[in-house]
Amino acid sequence: MKDALGEVQSVLVLGGTSDIALATARKVVARRGARVVLAARKPEACDAAAAELRAAGASEVDAVAFDGTDFASHESFVNTIFDRFGDFDLVLVSFGVLGDQDRAEQDPAAALEIVQTNFTGTVSVTVPLAARLRAQGHGTLVLLSSVAGERVRRSNFVYGASKAGIDGYYQGLAASLAASGVHVLIVRPGFVHTKMTKEMKAAPLSVSADAVADAIVRGIARGRDIVWVPPAMRYVMAGLRHLPTAVFRRLPV
Amino acid sequence: MVDPEVVAQELLSGWGRTSATLATVHRPNDLEHIVARVAAPGPRGLVARGLGRSYGDAAQNAGGDVLSCGNLDAVLAIDMEKGTVTVESGVSLDSLLRVLLPLGWFPMVIPGTSYVTVGGAIASDIHGKFRHGSFADYVEQMRVVTPAHGASTFDPDADAEPFWATSGGMGLTGVITDARLKLQPVETSRIVCDTERTHDVDDCMQRMLDGDHDYRYSVAWIDCLARGGHLGRAVLSRGNHAVLDDLPAAERSSAREYAPRTLLGAPPWLPNGLINIASVRAFNEMWFRKAPRTPHRRVEGIKPFFFPLDGVRDWNRVYGSRGFVQYQFVVPFGAEQVVRTALERFSAARIPTFVAVLKRFEHDSRSLIGFPISGWTLALDIPTSPSLAVLLDALDELVVEAGGRVYLTKDARLRPELLGAMYPHLDEWRAARAALDPTNALRSDMDRRLDLSGAGRRTA
Numbered sequence: 084m085k086d087a088l089g090e091v092q093s094v095l096v097l098g099g100t101s102d103i104a105l106a107t108a109r110k111v112v113a114r115r116g117a118r119v120v121l122a123a124r125k126p127e128a129c130d131a132a133a134a135e136l137r138a139a140g141a142s143e144v145d146a147v148a149f150d151g152t153d154f155a156s157h158e159s160f161v162n163t164i165f166d167r168f169g170d171f172d173l174v175l176v177s178f179g180v181l182g183d184q185d186r187a188e189q190d191p192a193a194a195l196e197i198v199q200t201n202f203t204g205t206v207s208v209t210v211p212l213a214a215r216l217r218a219q220g221h222g223t224l225v226l227l228s229s230v231a232g233e234r235v236r237r238s239n240f241v242y243g244a245s246k247a248g249i250d251g252y253y254q255g256l257a258a259s260l261a262a263s264g265v266h267v268l269i270v271r272p273g274f275v276h277t278k279m280t281k282e283m284k285a286a287p288l289s290v291s292a293d294a295v296a297d298a299i300v301r302g303i304a305r306g307r308d309i310v311w312v313p314p315a316m317r318y319v320m321a322g323l324r325h326l327p328t329a330v331f332r333r334l335p336v
Numbered sequence: 337m338v339d340p341e342v343v344a345q346e347l348l349s350g351w352g353r354t355s356a357t358l359a360t361v362h363r364p365n366d367l368e369h370i371v372a373r374v375a376a377p378g379p380r381g382l383v384a385r386g387l388g389r390s391y392g393d394a395a396q397n398a399g400g401d402v403l404s405c406g407n408l409d410a411v412l413a414i415d416m417e418k419g420t421v422t423v424e425s426g427v428s429l430d431s432l433l434r435v436l437l438p439l440g441w442f443p444m445v446i447p448g449t450s451y452v453t454v455g456g457a458i459a460s461d462i463h464g465k466f467r468h469g470s471f472a473d474y475v476e477q478m479r480v481v482t483p484a485h486g487a488s489t490f491d492p493d494a495d496a497e498p499f500w501a502t503s504g505g506m507g508l509t510g511v512i513t514d515a516r517l518k519l520q521p522v523e524t525s526r527i528v529c530d531t532e533r534t535h536d537v538d539d540c541m542q543r544m545l546d547g548d549h550d551y552r553y554s555v556a557w558i559d560c561l562a563r564g565g566h567l568g569r570a571v572l573s574r575g576n577h578a579v580l581d582d583l584p585a586a587e588r589s590s591a592r593e594y595a596p597r598t599l600l601g602a603p604p605w606l607p608n609g610l611i612n613i614a615s616v617r618a619f620n621e622m623w624f625r626k627a628p629r630t631p632h633r634r635v636e637g638i639k640p641f642f643f644p645l646d647g648v649r650d651w652n653r654v655y656g657s658r659g660f661v662q663y664q665f666v667v668p669f670g671a672e673q674v675v676r677t678a679l680e681r682f683s684a685a686r687i688p689t690f691v692a693v694l695k696r697f698e699h700d701s702r703s704l705i706g707f708p709i710s711g712w713t714l715a716l717d718i719p720t721s722p723s724l725a726v727l728l729d730a731l732d733e734l735v736v737e738a739g740g741r742v743y744l745t746k747d748a749r750l751r752p753e754l755l756g757a758m759y760p761h762l763d764e765w766r767a768a769r770a771a772l773d774p775t776n777a778l779r780s781d782m783d784r785r786l787d788l789s790g791a792g793r794r795t796a
């Protein structure tokens with residue numbers, strides 16, 4: 084159970100190799116020795132992360148197979164995990180791909196991969212996930228969304244559209260879970276230095292995975308609905324959001 | 337025909353308003369309902385709930401069933417000769433006092449609020465300003481519906497194991513349906529109360545040690561924001577039941593009257609941050625100044641003496657939506673330094689906390705996981721903040737080292753690993769509990785969090 088000060092005892096990570104999720108998990112296991120389940124396409128790739136989590140204080144770490152785009156598997160995946168490990172106090176939904184915008188504009192398969200991972204697959208696994216959380220009557224469900232969905236930009240609009248979609252889905256889900264004991268937290272980071280962005284030139288206001296993790300931990304304890312990282316992103320994006328299209332298009336974003 | 341019990345999905349939290357979870361709440365009207373529920377638990381089990389005055393997650397059960405006992409509100413029998421009352425478990429101490437005082441009887445132990453049920457008082461084996469026993473010491477018999485045996489009657493001596501596992505057992509052995517309580521005779525519904533200010537915490541403790549024996553009830557209210565030379569300055573308030581002769585002639589005809597009214601309600605919505613260092617400092621200053629500079633005697637009502645906070649309904653809302661925790665520990669005599677260190681750390685961290693309560697126990701609870709042991713107990717309310725975890729975890733260590741413990745009914749954040757060290761009879765309690773509930777039908781969020789029952793279902 085999550086305690087009164089936001090400390091959790093069990094964590095499920097969908098996207099068990101995600102840098103942001105692992106940074107978060109390392110922080111949340113520290114004080115109460117939480118048990119962690121890492122769900123990843125290649126569970127064997129989680130060994131190093133599992134060792135780090137144990138060193139950070141986790142009592143047990145398990146890695147299980149999960150593919151965000153294998154839609155047909157999702158319902159039984161979720162049920163098996165909950166039946167095997169019991170309740171989860173915290174679920175981090177952090178799998179996703181950035182994709183290649185140029186390719187995605189030419190190649191339908193490339194565009195679909197982005198959308199099917201970040202939107203369709205996330206919706207598909209969230210349906211049974213939300214049902215299990217609702218049934219347990221408690222828990223925090225965290226979505227790694229992005230500022231990219233707040234106002235979709237020319238430079239990464241396939242990714243941005245997929246994030247806009249899933250962000251909207253989670254806003255609605257949060258409302259539907261409002262009186263269920265389940266807390267939904269939507270996280271909207273800007274540019275984060277992780278393996279997803281390592282080929283890219285850092286954008287202004289870039290942050291570390293650790294900074295995102297800190298914001299998530301605070302958001303859980305405070306029961307927030309949305310956190311922006313860094314917080315200033317909220318105002319940047321609010322500015323962008325309300326720019327007239329003609330002006331917005333001329334911006335180099 | 338039996339009335340259908342009322343069932344609803346409800347978000348439940350404790351008095352601290354943290355960690356709310358959803359449960360199916362049943363309001364049983366009689367024993368039959370309870371027996372039926374306990375015999376056929378749902379997949380996530382069930383737990384009883386009284387008035388929800390425990391601070392943390394003891395009386396909630398996420399995704400499962402909660403039996404809210406408020407409809408079990410009958411006073412069944414009063415024995416004017418032996419001085420006992422038999423009540424259903426949902427009777428509140430408030431209603432009990434309204435019935436008993438005019439008849440000249442008073443419970444042996446009452447806590448700092450009258451809005452607790454007899455079931456909750458037994459399940460937490462609560463204590464009050466009376467130092468020589470806790471609530472269950474004056475329970476002569478109770479009926480409990482357990483998964484193993486259905487409705488059973490437990491006697492404190494003949495059925496010592498199930499009795500003392502149920503008292504203080506946080507609802508995890510069964511559902512208490514009624515109990516017979518031993519009472520004390522009183523001549524009036526007033527208290528002769530002596531109030532004095534103390535310079536600092538050492539002065540306060542010394543005065544308690546020197547003078548408590550003259551009083552049936554004793555408590556010190558400590559200003560946690562005072563620093564340096566004033567660390568732990570306090571208002572000491574001690575009293576005895578007033579006899580008729582203590583009252584002015586005009587009041588003697590209504591000597592045992594007890595009909596207090598609930599005054600104001602805190603507004604349902606209050607902003608976070610209302611409780612801050614400045615507002616709390618001002619309040620504490622006022623509290624301290626209000627007390628007379630020189631020792632002072634007066635005759636007071638039961639309510640201002642025992643339940644000073646009951647005048648404001650829902651006062652817990654002033655802490656805003658983030659809620660608060662209460663930290664209460666006890667350490668044996670000789671470990672006064674832990675009390676001092678705790679006060680120093682709270683003062684240094686500038687945590688906005690209203691007056692803390694310092695009391696002495698001169699008895700050990702007989703409940704297997706009961707709270708009181710001979711020593712000093714300190715309790716204070718603290719608004720939640722993430723940094724609090726570090727501070728309280730560190731204090732827990734000092735408490736354990738000193739042979740003390742934190743109070744489960746107030747807890748919402750303890751590290752489960754410390755339970756065994758704090759409660760040396762934990763294993764005995766677990767064995768007794770398992771005999772009463774072999775299928776683990778009884779579950780609460782507190783049990784999930786602390787694995788109190790040792791059934792290893794922190795997670796389910």
Ligand SMILES: Cc1cc2nc3c(=O)[nH]c(=O)nc-3n(C[C@H](O)[C@H](O)[C@H](O)COP(=O)(O)OP(=O)(O)OC[C@H]3O[C@@H](n4cnc5c(N)ncnc54)[C@H](O)[C@@H]3O)c2cc1C
Binds near residue numbers: 385456463505508780
């Ligand atoms: C302002 C204030 C002052 C307080 N002062 C004191 C004090 O001075 N001393 C002290 O000891 N405590 C004190 N308390 C704590 C309070 O006395 C206990 O938490 C008490 O258990 C609350 O009773 P309740 O009826 O509200 O029970 P709840 O909070 O609803 O439940 C508490 C526990 O009792 C169990 N329980 C409730 N009813 C039953 C039943 N019928 N059968 C089996 N189990 C049951 C629940 O499962 C849960 O584990 C104070 C609380 C407040 C808010």
Ligand SMILES: NC(=O)c1ccc[n+]([C@@H]2O[C@H](COP(=O)([O-])OP(=O)(O)OC[C@H]3O[C@@H](n4cnc5c(N)ncnc54)[C@H](OP(=O)(O)O)[C@@H]3O)[C@@H](O)[C@H]2O)c1
Binds near residue numbers: 098
């Ligand atoms: N980094 C940023 O700047 C940034 C900014 C805002 C939002 N975000 C979002 O934050 C989340 C985490 O990103 P990150 O920065 O931590 O990047 P990351 O380290 O690359 O993590 C993303 C993870 O998703 C996993 N994944 C991809 N496709 C998957 C699939 N089909 N099934 C299962 N897992 C899959 C990857 O696992 P494998 O490849 O190992 O299988 C990868 O570990 C993502 O949703 C991302 O969009 C990131």
